[in-house]
Amino acid sequence: MQRQGLRTWLFLAPAGAWFLCMLVLPLIVVFVFAFGERGAAGGYVPAFTFENFANLGARWTAFQNTMILAPVGTLACLLIAYPLAYFLALRASVRWRTLLLILVIVPFWTSILIRSYAWIYLLGGQGIPSLVKAMGLGSIRLINTPFSVLVGIVYGYLPLMVFPIYVALERLDKRLLEASSDLGSPPWRSFLQVTLPLSMPGVATGCMLVFILLMGEFLIPALLGGGKVFFIGNALVDLFLQSRNWPFGAAVAVALVLVMLVTVAAYLRFTRRWAGGRDDVSLM
Amino acid sequence: MTDRKDFLTREKFMEELYRYKKGSVTRRHFLGVTGLGLATSVLGSAVPGLRGAAFAQGSIGDRVVLATWPNYHDPANFEAFTAATGAAVDMNVFGSNEEMLAKLQAGGSGWDIVVATNYAIPTYVETGLIEPLDLSRIPNFDPSAYDPRFASPGVIEGKTYGIPRNLGTTGYCINTADLEGGATPTTWKEYWDLTRGALSGRVIVHDYQLTAIGNALKYFGYSFNSVDPAELAEAEKLLIEAKPHLFAITSDYQPSMRSGDAAMSMCWTGDAVQLQRDIPEIAYVLGKEGGELWSDFFTVPASAPHKDAAYALINFLLDPQIGAKEQAFHGYPTGDSRVDALMPEEVLKDPVLYPAAELLSALEFGAAVTLTDPTRAEIMARFKAA
Amino acid sequence: MRIYALAVYLFLYIPIGVIALFSFNAGRHAAQFQGFSAQWYGKALSNPFVVDAFQTSLIVALTSAVLATLFGTMAAMALQSVKGRLRVAFDALIYIAVMVPGIVIGIATLIALVTLFDWLNPLLAAVWPLAEGAPQLSLGYGSLIAAHGLFAMALVIIIVRARMAGMDRSLVEASADLGATPWGTFRQVTLPQIFPGILAGFLLAFTFSFDDFIIAFFVAGSQTTLPVYVFSSIRRGVTPEINAIGTMVLAVSLLMLVTAQAILQRGRKAG
Numbered sequence: 001m002q003r004q005g006l007r008t009w010l011f012l013a014p015a016g017a018w019f020l021c022m023l024v025l026p027l028i029v030v031f032v033f034a035f036g037e038r039g040a041a042g043g044y045v046p047a048f049t050f051e052n053f054a055n056l057g058a059r060w061t062a063f064q065n066t067m068i069l070a071p072v073g074t075l076a077c078l079l080i081a082y083p084l085a086y087f088l089a090l091r092a093s094v095r096w097r098t099l100l101l102i103l104v105i106v107p108f109w110t111s112i113l114i115r116s117y118a119w120i121y122l123l124g125g126q127g128i129p130s131l132v133k134a135m136g137l138g139s140i141r142l143i144n145t146p147f148s149v150l151v152g153i154v155y156g157y158l159p160l161m162v163f164p165i166y167v168a169l170e171r172l173d174k175r176l177l178e179a180s181s182d183l184g185s186p187p188w189r190s191f192l193q194v195t196l197p198l199s200m201p202g203v204a205t206g207c208m209l210v211f212i213l214l215m216g217e218f219l220i221p222a223l224l225g226g227g228k229v230f231f232i233g234n235a236l237v238d239l240f241l242q243s244r245n246w247p248f249g250a251a252v253a254v255a256l257v258l259v260m261l262v263t264v265a266a267y268l269r270f271t272r273r274w275a276g277g278r279d280d281v282s283l284m
Numbered sequence: 285m286t287d288r289k290d291f292l293t294r295e296k297f298m299e300e301l302y303r304y305k306k307g308s309v310t311r312r313h314f315l316g317v318t319g320l321g322l323a324t325s326v327l328g329s330a331v332p333g334l335r336g337a338a339f340a341q342g343s344i345g346d347r348v349v350l351a352t353w354p355n356y357h358d359p360a361n362f363e364a365f366t367a368a369t370g371a372a373v374d375m376n377v378f379g380s381n382e383e384m385l386a387k388l389q390a391g392g393s394g395w396d397i398v399v400a401t402n403y404a405i406p407t408y409v410e411t412g413l414i415e416p417l418d419l420s421r422i423p424n425f426d427p428s429a430y431d432p433r434f435a436s437p438g439v440i441e442g443k444t445y446g447i448p449r450n451l452g453t454t455g456y457c458i459n460t461a462d463l464e465g466g467a468t469p470t471t472w473k474e475y476w477d478l479t480r481g482a483l484s485g486r487v488i489v490h491d492y493q494l495t496a497i498g499n500a501l502k503y504f505g506y507s508f509n510s511v512d513p514a515e516l517a518e519a520e521k522l523l524i525e526a527k528p529h530l531f532a533i534t535s536d537y538q539p540s541m542r543s544g545d546a547a548m549s550m551c552w553t554g555d556a557v558q559l560q561r562d563i564p565e566i567a568y569v570l571g572k573e574g575g576e577l578w579s580d581f582f583t584v585p586a587s588a589p590h591k592d593a594a595y596a597l598i599n600f601l602l603d604p605q606i607g608a609k610e611q612a613f614h615g616y617p618t619g620d621s622r623v624d625a626l627m628p629e630e631v632l633k634d635p636v637l638y639p640a641a642e643l644l645s646a647l648e649f650g651a652a653v654t655l656t657d658p659t660r661a662e663i664m665a666r667f668k669a670a
Numbered sequence: 671m672r673i674y675a676l677a678v679y680l681f682l683y684i685p686i687g688v689i690a691l692f693s694f695n696a697g698r699h700a701a702q703f704q705g706f707s708a709q710w711y712g713k714a715l716s717n718p719f720v721v722d723a724f725q726t727s728l729i730v731a732l733t734s735a736v737l738a739t740l741f742g743t744m745a746a747m748a749l750q751s752v753k754g755r756l757r758v759a760f761d762a763l764i765y766i767a768v769m770v771p772g773i774v775i776g777i778a779t780l781i782a783l784v785t786l787f788d789w790l791n792p793l794l795a796a797v798w799p800l801a802e803g804a805p806q807l808s809l810g811y812g813s814l815i816a817a818h819g820l821f822a823m824a825l826v827i828i829i830v831r832a833r834m835a836g837m838d839r840s841l842v843e844a845s846a847d848l849g850a851t852p853w854g855t856f857r858q859v860t861l862p863q864i865f866p867g868i869l870a871g872f873l874l875a876f877t878f879s880f881d882d883f884i885i886a887f888f889v890a891g892s893q894t895t896l897p898v899y900v901f902s903s904i905r906r907g908v909t910p911e912i913n914a915i916g917t918m919v920l921a922v923s924l925l926m927l928v929t930a931q932a933i934l935q936r937g938r939k940a941g
Contacts, residue, residue, distance in 0.1 A: 011748035014741040015823060019763045022820045026778035027770070033781060038757055039745075041656045043389060044781070058662075062669045064702065081677060100675075107682050109923035110689070113900045114916035118685035125545040131422045141485065143545065144532050155685065176655055182782070216771020218884055223904070227491055227533030227668055233773045233884075235669045240888075242491075242776055243661035250781070253774045264769060268924045347718055354907065374719040377906040389806060391784050394892025536905065589892060 027257075033250035042244025052251035059252055062235040063259070067222075069146065070214035071233070073153035074207050080154060081161035081206065086195075088162075088170035101166070108159045116152050116223040123148045123224070144226030146221070150221040157213060161206040168202025204271040208264070215260050232256050302632050348593035349374045351384050353400040353580070354536040355555055356450075358613035365600050371419050371593045379535025379653060380492035382664075388413045388585060392640065396594035399449055402437035403494070403650030405581060414583040416443040420628045421595040424602035429621045434579040437649070446581025447598055450616035452553035453639060453647060454495050454576040461565040462486070462547035472502040472571035476522060478548060484529040488537040488549035493664035494650050496523065496533075497552055497574060502573045509651035516659055523667040533668055548583065556636055557615025570643045577647035686920070710914040720915060723899035727880055730811065730895060734819035735875035742826025743868055747860075749827070750834060760834035769822035776888035779817045783809060783889070809891025817889050818882060822875030829874070833867030873930060 037047040088100055107115060123126055123142040133139050142148050172195065180190040218233035226236075232252065239249035350357075354377050362373040377396065378384050381404040383417040387393045389411070400408060408414040419425060427435060429450050438446030456475050460468055462483065469478060490496050498508040500519035510516060531546045540546040541559055549557075556568035582598045584591060600606060607623040617624070617637050624632060632638065654660055697704030714720050764769070787807045794807070837860070842875060845855040883897035890898055896919070903912050 008748045008751055011573050011703060011744040012752070012756075015685070015745035016760070018741060018816070018820060018823060019767065022779065022816050023763065023767055023770075023775075026775070026782040027766075027780040029785065030774070030778045038658055041389070041407055042386065042661075044785075059669050083671070083674055086671050086677050091671055092675075102931075103679065104682070106920070106927070109877070109881075109884070109927065110686065110916050110920040111897050111900055113883060113897055113904065114689060114912065114919075117904055117912070118689050121688060122685060124521065125540075125543040141545075146728070155681070157918055158682070174940055186812075212769060212771070216884075217772045218773055226531065228527075228530060233771070235665070236773055236777060237887075238485050238665050240384050240390070240670055242380065243665045244382070244386045244389060245658070246667070246781060248662075249777065253777055257770055257774055259769065260769060334715070354905070371720045375906055376902050390780060390888075391787065391891065394894070539907070587892075 030077050030250045033218050033247050034254050036143040036247040036250075038245045039248055044246040044250075047247075052248045053255075055248060056251060056255055060233070062230045063231050064225050065146075066215060066217075066228055066232045067259075069149060069153070069229075070211055072152055073157070073214050074211045076150060076154050077157050077161040078203065078207060081158055082199075084163055085162050085165035085169055085202075089172075090195075096100075104159050104162050106220075107155075112156050112219060113223070115155060116220055117150055119148070119155065119224055120127040121194070123151065143224065144228045146225075146229050148224040149221050149229045152213060153217070156220060157210045160209050160213070162168070164205040164209070165199060166206075168199040172198050200271075208267065208271075209266070212260070212264065215256070215263075229231050301475060302380065308487045325434075334344075335515065344369055344371050344592040344596045345590045346370060346375065346398045347544035348590050348597050349370045349376065349394055349533060350397045350399065350597075351376045351378060351387070351393065351395045353377065353434040353552075354379070355538055356399070356614055356616075357632060358610050360613075361601065361606055361609055364606075365369050365597060367562045368600075369593070369596055371596065374455065374596065377536070379490065380494070381424075381597075382493060382661065385413075385655065388587075389606070391587075393585065393587065394589060395585055396588040396590045397597065398585055399580050400446065400583050401650060402579050402581065403469075403652050404655050405437055405583065406440065406445050406582065406652040407655050409445055413451055413585055415586045416445055416447055417447065418595070419444060422433055422447060422599045422602065422605075423601045426622065430619050434453070434619045436480060438581045438583075447602065449580040449582050449601075449620050450614075451577075451619045452616050453570055453577040453644075454499070454550065454552055454578065455556070455558055455568055455570040456499075457541065457551035457559055457566050457568050457628060458548040459541065459544075459563065459566050462495045468567050469569055469665060472499055472575065473575050475548065475569075475571065476500070476503045476526060477525045479529050483547050486531050486545070488532050488534060488540060488546045489523075489526070489530055490535045490537075490550045491533050491613075491668070492535050493660050496655075496667065497660055498650075499550060499571070500526075502504045502575060505573060508576055509654055511653055511657045513575075513659060516663055522669065523663070524670050527667065534590075534620060552616075553636055554614045560636070570639055572643070574646035574648060577644065577649055579649075674828075689913050690917045690920075692910050693917045695910040695913075698909050705831075710910040711918070714911045714914045714918070717911070719805045719894070719899060720911075721898075723896045726811075726814075726893050727896040729874050730814045730818060730886075731879035733811075734815045734822055734879045735872050737815070738819040738822035738875045739826050739868060739872040742823040742871060743830050743864075746827045746830035746834065749831065749847045764827055767820055768828070772821070772882065772884045775817060776885040779813060779885070780809070780888040783813055809889055810893050813889040813891065814886060814893060814895070817885050818879040819875075821885075822878055825874050825878070826868070826871035829871040830864055830867045833864045869913065869930070869933075925929045 033044050035050070036050055037045045037049060037051075039045045084104075088097060088104075092100055103158050120143065124131075125143070127142075129140050130141055140152075176194050176198070177190055180194050181187070185193070216233050217231050218237055219229045221229045221234055222237075236249055236252055236256070239245050239252060287412065288355075294624055326437070336633060348371050350373065352375055356377075357375065366372050381401050384400065385404065385407065396515060398408075398414065400414075405414075425447055427444075434451045435448045438444055439444040453454075457477075458469065464482075466482070468552060469475060497516070497519050500522045501508060501510050501515060504515065504518055506512075506515045506519070509521075510631055531540060534540075537546060537551065538555055541549055542563065551568060553568070556566070559566045560568070582601075584594050584598075588594055594601075602620070604620065604626055606620040607618045607620055608626040611618055611627065611631070615637070692703065694706050694708060695703050696709070698706035747759070749757065752760070758835055787809075789804055794805070841859050841863075845859045846852075850858070882895075883896065883901060886895045886898050887901070894902075896915070900912060900915065903909075
């Protein structure tokens with residue numbers, strides 16, 4: 001028993017040390033810095049002040065953009081991904097299924113940077129808007145708008161939503177659907193009463209993954225928002241890499257982490273109750 | 285230093301340099317003998333055996349990394365440098381001095397050359413981020429060829445930290461075709477009024493506190509460099525009011541001006557020249573109220589990993605022939621009279637590059653205080669986050 | 671339904687098609703197609719900065735994925751027999767590691783390490799016994815690997831643990847009853863069962879690190895990873911060279927995916 005205990009400790013030590021040095025300590029440093037002051041040329045000077053937290057209101061718009069576009073983006077991903085996952089799991093022929101699934105991830109394997117950059121071109125003046133104009137539908141502007149950021153979000157995170165839903169639907173016991181139809185329910189009722197509730201764990205997992213990543217998003221608004229659609233992530237990068245206000249940046253980071261922890265905890269509670277007390281709503 | 289016959293020794297090199305400076309030999313002779321300049325690049329690319337060895341100092345490594353500005357270098361000249369020396373050139377492009385400073389402060393930028401604007405140099409020196417240059421390694425640099433007004437910010441307490449790169453003004457470019465017959469504006473007041481009026485949704489402001497805030501201050505007739513809280517508050521109000529009417533906040537505005545997405549943008553001289561080359565309807569306006577006059581400098585960070593290559597590249601780019609090619613590409617005057625002597629007359633008469641005296645006298649050099657002023661930094665960040 | 675799926679696939683592939691198409695552009699401008707040429711592939715492959723960035727990304731991704739997989743699997747196995755406070759603490763750490771946005775991890779690591787190095791470097795110089803001068807601690811490979819490995823390790827723990835939960839414990843007991851050593855049991859019973867989880871974890875860890883921009887943006891120091899290089903190229907004004915890089919990365923990823931699939935398939939058949 002003693003040896004068992006020793007081995008457990010040895011096995012846990014590297015992971016524990018890694019978490020401690022690269023996660024716990026840096027987060028403590030951020031927390032401490034959040035109470036400091038900006039140096040004369042930028043950076044950090046030790047101090048104890050709540051001023052940085054009092055100034056958080058100055059980034060309210062960025063928080064607001066994130067808090068609106070992260071859920072909206074998650075929802076848009078869900079609405080587009082669900083029918084696709086449904087098709088793949090229940091309608092596509094078994095022979096093609098693996099290939100079609102792989103085709104969903106392949107775009108995910110090019111850098112998100114390069115994919116977003118393709119959208120800069122497609123949404124810019126010489127892309128889709130020029131097509132629309134040529135068709136005589138008037139001039140529209142797409143790039144540097146919340147819409148272009150939303151397109152980038154859906155494009156970037158769609159696979160993350162498709163997969164968990166696909167897994168949930170694929171596991172679904174087909175006999176349940178047959179039973180439902182044998183009992184005379186029309187297809188839409190079978191869907192609402194059988195398929196949808198049973199796929200909820202997958203939906204919850206996918207939403208969670210996408211939402212978490214969106215809350216800290218920087219690249220997509222930076223590339224497709226033109227400095228006009230600002231997320232908290234952009235505000236953070238700005239504070240560290242332009243105005244060099246480390247303490248205020250630290251305070252914004254602390255606020256972001258707190259908002260996330262609260263939102264995610266609430267979400268988990270909510271989805272657990274919603275999924276009927278099931279415990280398989282997890283991150284992966 | 286080397287046993288190869290075709291190379292000069294360091295002593296011989298210095299002797300030639302001295303003779304050249306005294307004026308007893310021509311520049312052509314000097315460049316020919318020392319193997320520097322264009323001769324080097326031609327030789328280097330023609331004779332593959334010379335690769336990596338064309339510089340008398342011997343091997344300078346296989347790379348050099350610059351932190352610099354958008355649309356600021358002719359790739360062909362870098363390719364010539366690589367062909368001559370074997371060192372490949374990489375650029376990291378930035379939209380503001382503040383961004384470069386932040387990256388340097390965060391440690392380990394990996395840059396060998398930073399192209400800094402006049403007002404940033406005092407801070408770089410104070411914080412020890414750049415070091416005094418060894419001018420003996422930049423024989424192509426001739427301080428007497430420059431107007432002291434533009435070259436002096438590179439010298440601090442008698443030590444040269446920066447070699448002049450280019451100079452210019454910050455005004456705005458406007459696609460006159462979008463004015464629908466209206467008169468071309470002449471002031472900053474009109475820039476901000478058009479932004480919130482006829483050109484709403486099609487205007488670009490620099491992602492750069494110095495010019496974004498400075499030119500907003502000009503709307504009210506305040507100094508471009510003001511750090512007065514009350515004046516800055518007015519400028520911030522204007523910026524935030526204008527924000528919904530902007531197309532983007534970015535310092536790389538050429539693509540949007542070219543595609544027609546944007547109709548007006550804060551603009552540096554060279555970019556205006558490059559835009560006008562392809563789209564003649566684009567006009568460059570220096571606001572009558574004033575604005576910025578600047579000069580950029582090559583500086584070498586204390587942390588530069590490839591200093592030999594940094595010196596070699598600076599020296600290479602200072603060759604008047606190369607300087608002339610650079611100007612032909614990007615449009616910015618070098619301020620080097622040896623380069624001006626090589627430029628065609630219509631360039632020297634270009635009102636964009638060499639503005640009339642009454643416009644020039646209203647301009648200000650950026651002040652060092654604006655780089656580190658916390659209020660300006662925060663206003664810029666708030667403007668972007670609004 | 672089919673038409674819908676087709677539309678989504680078009681949405682997914684049109685931008686990629688655009689990238690690939692423009693990578694064969696003969697002209698230097700990204701936005702106008704001026705004839706067909708493969709020159710940008712040659713340019714990208716002979717550009718030492720691209721090659722270097724690729725190498726850095728590969729080294730960082732491999733090292734961090736190997737370490738994360740090793741330590742993560744060890745921790746996942748040990749955690750099976752851990753209850754009480756230690757278990758709660760570890761669960762909390764995993765939860766936080768997954769939850770805290772990459773951007774915050776990047777910034778936190780940056781300011782913590784820069785502060786630590788500012789403090790350690792003079793100390794190191796003072797106590798250094800040799801004349802040549804003490805080594806300067808700075809951001810680079812170490813900080814990249816450590817920061818990337820963190821998130822990857824949390825992923826590996828989650829995946830391997832999920833796999834273990836579905837494992838048949840009676841086999842382990844049977845193996846022990848039949849007199850196998852703990853190592854033998856692990857090698858012959860546990861490992862084959864959790865291997866797909868470990869492999870999946872490794873691949874995810876590798877992909878995450880190889881594709882990560884935001885953490886590397888902050889902690890890479892003077893090193894340049896491929897995404898950081900691509901980001902600065904996009905800012906510099908795009909030439910088709912970037913498209914060529916993107917297309918190549920996609921091709922290599924596809925190749926790896928197919929290989930992994932083949933290995934898994936064979937493993938399944940052999941098992």
